[in-house]
Amino acid sequence: MTVFDFPSKALIAPDAARDIARGARLSAMYGREIGPVDVAKALVAAKVKYVLVGAHAANGYSSTPRTTVDVDIIASRSDQAKNALHLAFPHLTIEEHPFVVRFMDSDHEAIDVIKAGSNKLFSEVMKHSRSVTLDQFPVTVATLEAILALKFQAMVTISRKIADRMQDATDFMRVVEANATIDLPLLETLAELAFTGGGVEILRHVKNARAGKRLDI
Numbered sequence: 001m002t003v004f005d006f007p008s009k010a011l012i013a014p015d016a017a018r019d020i021a022r023g024a025r026l027s028a029m030y031g032r033e034i035g036p037v038d039v040a041k042a043l044v045a046a047k048v049k050y051v052l053v054g055a056h057a058a059n060g061y062s063s064t065p066r067t068t069v070d071v072d073i074i075a076s077r078s079d080q081a082k083n084a085l086h087l088a089f090p091h092l093t094i095e096e097h098p099f100v101v102r103f104m105d106s107d108h109e110a111i112d113v114i115k116a117g118s119n120k121l122f123s124e125v126m127k128h129s130r131s132v133t134l135d136q137f138p139v140t141v142a143t144l145e146a147i148l149a150l151k152f153q154a155m156v157t158i159s160r161k162i163a164d165r166m167q168d169a170t171d172f173m174r175v176v177e178a179n180a181t182i183d184l185p186l187l188e189t190l191a192e193l194a195f196t197g198g199g200v201e202i203l204r205h206v207k208n209a210r211a212g213k214r215l216d217i
Contacts (some may be wrong), residue, residue, distance in 0.1 A: 003083075012066070014061050014062065014063045014178050014179065015060075016060030016061065016130075016132045016141060017060070017132045017133055017134060019059045019060050019061075019062065019063060019064075019065045019177040020036060020056055020059050020060040020065070020132060020134060020139075020141070021134055021135070022056070022059070022065040022067060023055070023056055023059035023065035023067065023068065024036055024037070024056065024066045024134070026065060026066065027056075027067045027068055027069075029067075030049065030067050032067070032068070032069060032070070032104075032108075032110075033105075034058045034071060034089065034110050034111060035056075035071065036052055036071055036133050036134060036139050037135050037137050037139060038071075038088075039052075039071045039073060039085065039111055040052070040134075040137060040138075040139040040140070041088075042084050042085055042087070042088035042089075042135060043073070043075070043081060043084055043085070044081065045084070045128055046081075046083070046084035046087075048075060048077065048080050048084050049075065049076045049077070049126070050073045050074065050075045050076075050081060050140060051073065051074050051125060051126055051129045051140050051141065051142050051146075051174065052071070052072070052139055052140060052141045052142065053072045053073065053074055053114070053125065053130075053142045053146075053147065053150055054068065054070070054072025054112070054118070054150075055068035055171065056068060056071055056072070057072075057141050057142050057147055058139060058147050058151065058171045058174075058175055058189055060132065061144050061175045061178060061179060062171065062174040062175050062178050063174075063178040064149065064174055064178070064213045069108050069109050069110075070103075070108070070110050070111055070112055070139060071110070071111050071112070072111075072112045072114065073111070073112070073113055073114065073117060074114045074115075074116050074122050074125055074126060074142075075113050075114070075115070076116045076117075076126055078101050078113050078114075078115040078116070078117075079120070081101070081113045082094065082101045082113060085103060085111055085113065086103075089110070089111070090102065092104060092105055092110050092111070093105075098118065099114060099115055099118040099119065099122075100112050100113060100115065100118075101113040101115070102115050113154065114186045116186070119193075120187040120194075121149060121150065121153055121190060121191075121193040121194050124146075124190060124193055125142055125149070125150065125190075128142060128143045128145065128146040128186075128190070129141060129142055129143060129146070130143055134173060144175070144179055144182065144183075145182065145183050145186045145187045145190060146190060147175060148172060148175055148176070148182070148187055148202070148206075149187060149190035149191050149193075150177070151168050151169075151171050151172040152172060152191055152194065152198070152201075152202045152205065153191070153194040153198070154168040155168035155169040155215070155217050156194075156198075156201070156217055165217060167217075169215045169217055172205065172209065173209045173215065176209035177209060177210075182206065184203060184206070187199075187202060187203070187206070188202065188203055191212055196210075
């Protein structure tokens, strides 16, 4: 597949390990005690296949890490992941939803286990990952194009809260701006799994983000 290069505002290429770790530390400062490494260790010990997504993963591609409430993963076997995480974090309350198994810590989300089989894009993202070493432990993280496709799906889902969609749009723009090289054919293919026509739409959003324009979502 062809890789297209664009001018980028980033002075320094994103360092995934550095920026995911920074984001995790920022989140810990706000009382979010469970981070990506904690979740990864529990899943690896139980031999559960997973990939880190959400804000923690996006931090690795944005050069501007931010805090986040929870750790988001996609798991091929959500029941197996649920059991492993329940064993590791027995104080968390479990909520079952159609697309996700949610672990709650009193009033906030702590871990979201996204069910790979609940969505074509989620399932495909499992095939697009890389290993990043955090605190001397390997964590499986979604690739740049997979993160953009997931953020795109989230920001255009009208059933979600507008504030959450706007945050996803901000994450999308920051990731686009920070990466001079994006595999656009792959990105288009992944976004098409979100919905028919998604491939064309995500390329339009990338173009607008490159131009510094507001995303129309």
